[in-house]
Amino acid sequence: MTCTSGEADLDVTWVHPANPVYREVDHQKTVVVNFMLDMEFRSWGLKSIEVIPSGTVNIPLFVRDYATVDDDNDTVREIVVSVDLSKCKVNYTAGDGYGTVAVTGFDLHLTSEWKVDYRFSEVQVVR
Numbered sequence: 001m002t003c004t005s006g007e008a009d010l011d012v013t014w015v016h017p018a019n020p021v022y023r024e025v026d027h028q029k030t031v032v033v034n035f036m037l038d039m040e041f042r043s044w045g046l047k048s049i050e051v052i053p054s055g056t057v058n059i060p061l062f063v064r065d066y067a068t069v070d071d072d073n074d075t076v077r078e079i080v081v082s083v084d085l086s087k088c089k090v091n092y093t094a095g096d097g098y099g100t101v102a103v104t105g106f107d108l109h110l111t112s113e114w115k116v117d118y119r120f121s122e123v124q125v126v127r
Helices: none
Strands: 002-004 008-014 022-027 034-042 045-054 056-066 074-084 089-093 102-110 122-126
Parallel strands (some): 008 102, 089 122
Antiparallel strands (some): 022 056
């Protein structure tokens, strides 16, 4: 079964530069995650439900670099990060126990080259 989440909270973490550059990154606060449900049934009923993220989502970032803390001259650029959701981990937390399955958040981790670090990027699911 293919599903789409509502607005899932987006958290972006990036590697800070080695140079003494001060950086601010602005991004959207929510993201829509597409996923499939894999349900395992037994003779007595539903045994488990797994969420399998799918598709690609593009996340625009607005990066502002300052040479020093007191410097008013900044460099602003827009970077669009394309995330293959099928490569992201899924982190499950316990829900209310009434059979609810929902994607509640997405933690995006980026390398210093603004590439997705799939080792740490994960979809947050309550079930």
